[in-house]
Amino acid sequence: MSRLPTVIATACFAVAGAAAWGTAHFGADWIETRSVQALDQVFAQEALDWVEVYPDGLILNVTGTAPSEAARFRAITVAGTVVGSGRIVDAMDVIDPESIAPPRFSLEILRNDMGISLIGLVPSDGGRAQLSEGLANLGADVPVTDMVEQTARDVPENWADAVDFALRSLRDLPRSKISVSKDRVEITAIADSAEQKATLEAAIARRAPAGIALAMSISAPRPVITPFTLRFTKDGDAVAFDACSADTDAARDQIVRAAAGVGFEGKADCVVGLGVPSASWADAVSLGITALDDLGGGTITFSDADVTLIAADTTPQSTFDRTIGQLESDLPDVFSLHSVLPPKPESSAAQAEVPEFVATRSPEGIVQMRGRLSDVAQEAAVLSFARAHFGSEDTYIATRQDPELPNGWPARVFAGLEALSHLNNGTLIVQPSTVEVRGDTGSRTARADMSRILSSKLGESADFSVAVIYDELLDPTANIPTPEECVARMNAVLEVKKITFEPGSADIDSSAVDQVEKLAAAFEDCDRIRVEIGGHTDSQGREEMNLNLSQQRADAVRSALVDRGVEPAALQAVGYGETQPIEDNGTEEGREANRRIAFRLIPNPVPAAALATEAAASAEAPDAGETADPSQEAAADE
Template sequence: MRLSSLIIVAATFVGAAAVSLVAANFSVKLIEETSEIGVRQALDDAKMPWAEVAADGLQVTLLGIAPNEARRFSALSTAGTVVDAARVIDAMEVEAVAAIAPPRFSAEILRNDAGVSIIGLMPTATDRDAIIERFAAMSDDASVTDLIETADYPTPDGWTDALGFALTAMEQLPRSKVSVEAGRVSITAITQSAEAKAQLEARLNRAAPPGLRLSLDIAAPRPVITPFTLRFLIDDSGVRFDACSADTEASRTQILQAAFKAGLTGSGRCTVGMGVPSPRWSEAVEKSISALAEVGGGSVTFSDADVTLIGREGAGQATFDKVMGELENDLPDVFALYAKLPETVDPNVGPPEFIATLSPEGQVQLRGRLSDENLRTVADSYAKARFGSDRVYVGTRVVEGLPNDWATRVLTGLEALSSLSNGAVTVSPTSISVRGNTGNKDANAKIATLLSSKLGEAEDFTIDVTYQEKLDPVANIPTPDQCEAQIGDVLQTGQISFEPGSATIDAASLSTMDDIAEILKVCGDMRLEVQGHTDSQGRAEMNLALSQSRAQSVLNELRARRVLTSSFSAKGYGETRPIKDNDTEEGREANRRIEFRLIRPNPTEPEPESTLDSVAETGNTGPATEGTSDEQN
């Protein structure tokens, strides 16, 4: 073959190769563009604008920074729906993981006669061994159940104070449950009486650290009444109970209805307690009260199942015998009736008496007759022990012929006198009379129980004791809500104002501070927040700082007036809580104010679980959302 022919053939092959190369390159470009456009569109539809796409031949590379691992895998899956997954190359990065939100630290502590148990989640930094040691010390030989788990996260603000206060409170609460969270403690406990409940609440409020949200649920259970006592009278002074006990609310209603039918007026007071000798207690009381009314008056006294009914002097014997016979047959089997109709006494013959008087100033005088020198010594010593050695004057004399139980009657009368704020006790061979004033609503019941238990069955005694609220140390203390309302009334007429742009209280407002201080001195311990508020003029940061300073100034002024403020806190709210429109001068003036608000812890909504496991399941690694304040204002 000639050389020219070879050249032509070679040129033909070279040309064909060149055409094929151009065609192949064009095809690759087309595939790259098609793949890149398709994947890009799919990612946009899936709302992943952070993902970048780069095609290189048949391969598709995903670039960009994914917000988390879950979104990264989602981008790979989306790309795999457009091109073969084997062609997808992952070159994405994951955004630096934010600090995982700490779990919610909390503890539940239960203490009773069986010991102490604690369960919950605490920061690792909490001294677990010290906590268990304190519980072991307060539970003596009882067991301590430790179900604490820990997590290695920073200790949240308020956790240490809350846990420390909870441990201190538990030492005073042998039967209680305490819930602890950062900045919050909830206590459920039982006390023996309403007075003990008030004292315990005051101690706990006083001991709580500033800023701690304290929720108290202190119960005063039904008292144990021994003996189970009731005393009902119809005499010249009217119709009344000296003591009334019931075992249930239904029993209480039945007894009071019988009393109202017999002539009782007013609301009626009857204590629901434990110790009833028979489930048919209210039935027995109802029948006895009806019988007493039918014979025309007198008294009926229940001491457990012993019933003593003493008719009114001068009542007809025949009627008395008939009614008592019917009552004896009607009473439930367990009750034993002793009925007596007093004989008419010659008013000119005076029985021997012992009289003890207690003045409003606390001075005691003992006068009248005693059976021997030993009784005089014992009565003198007993009175000095009860009322104070420098407050007792003895003017008694020893005579013969007094009853054998005279010593018991005298000492019982002195013990009854100690239940009064002022009054007198008169002891005679046939009766004991107690009269006077008291600040204890249960004094009548207490005295009736004492006399019936010490003197025995069939004893006649009279109780004429008046409850006066001004003598009651508990009733004289207003409730926290009443205190808040009283302070609000003061601020309605005399707002606390400050010098312009300053935290210095204006001199014209010092009298208002005096009035508020006097109210708080009477109110006692309660959780109170002194709140500072401003108008919206000026920068918000400046207003917030000014309101805080003004609230603190008010708190300092209260301390200067000797108000106990350990359970108070000062907080500024700036311009965030207006009560009027800031567009007018009148509104701005109203918004510049100080308020006093009780701190009432509200139940918090259950928070979502925030552990490593839940984070892994949800893929949520963002920062925790700040919870709302639980403060009631």
């Protein structure tokens, strides 16, 4: 019995020890779990998602790869706010700084009526100075908000060109956003009109530097069309829009479908704008086009709600009456129809007595007027009106007086002259029954503009015709280099490295072949100009020999360019020998400079018809570069 208390005491101590161990073990696990959960939560709140926590008893190992030393220190600091710093073991790594990509240079420019805002990162070496200089060149006192940062890193190759291009473009874009990177410029802007939009797009695209990708989006509000005009003609199988206006894209498509149904092919330059007289515009136009086809031909003009249909003079009276009656009943109520069936043409003898007024405008801008006007006062009024549109220096009148002219003659002359002013060159013919304007223009909207002028000013019963040819070379908004720019870029190729020849011969040196290729590329978009290829030598050797050698070398360059696709009619080779030195022939450097090929613009452009003729002729001509007389090898150009 004496041992029983001892056993009981031992058992109690064992149970108490086990309970204490279990309590300590599970308590430590609970503390570890709660500590890790608390740290994970605070790291998530602080956006430190790269940190990981591993418990080791009461010790917490904080691991992960910090993006920077500052981020590592911040993670330790945040952990110390949750648990005691003595329990934290810093086992974090820091990313190698050399593996971090350098900051990317970029610039955002915002401009509106409130001013200009700049934000981005630019080189510390001249970056801010370039911005300051470019903004100063805007020529206006514009408030600038500068949020640009700088960094001392290597400047990308095209960065300065891209920024300079963006700042020069900013001058023309008062409402714009321009984004610049080392090899790309993105421009988003608002223009005041469709014409300004086209002009800006062409100008900006033309001055974009090489090596810089340009993304451009310029928007313009829809134009207000006054009067809202559409004119459709049908003469046999020839159908065309002289003018086309629509209020929506859907209305435009409906009008084009109606025209296609009567034989129209190609693209209709239909302007979508404001000012439509009725929501039923497209329905009315479609009905009118169909009626014109039923008549067999003629013209139909919509000027706001006034509709004028002039049938072909060959239309039978019964067909005319039936079709016009049907059209009058089908047109929406707001539209008013005026229809005309012209009488049969008179004999040629009677036609010879028809009075007329004729005005011509030459490609050089000279306007000459002849024909008939009623009196001296009318001559003075017409001359004054013409000078206001064409300039006083280039306008001439040689008319004769005829007091028997029909009523409304001055209005027809004034309307015709105003329409003629939309052409670069052309002819106006005014007769009692019709007004005819034809010529060339550099405006895609000229036909519609002229039709709108004539329909609004001649009256609903007037008959007129507009025959316009669009020439892209005359279009100032087209991205086509001027003749002067073409020649300048050719000579720029030679400034980098001139074309050299074998000593004393007209054979192009093999080292100059690349320059010939670059010259041929410089002729892109310049196929309608005429260029003189001038050959020049120094003063060594006999004068006649130098003259012949320079001509042969100019011929050789011409032949090389023709072989590479340049139009033969665009090139004229001329040898000048030693007669036009640009440096002193008394020095070796001067003689080297005088031995050259140079390009010069010939004023008259190449007629389109001459291109094919000249090309065919040149295909049979011998290569001038192969006809050099070996006996003429001279001391010149040694």
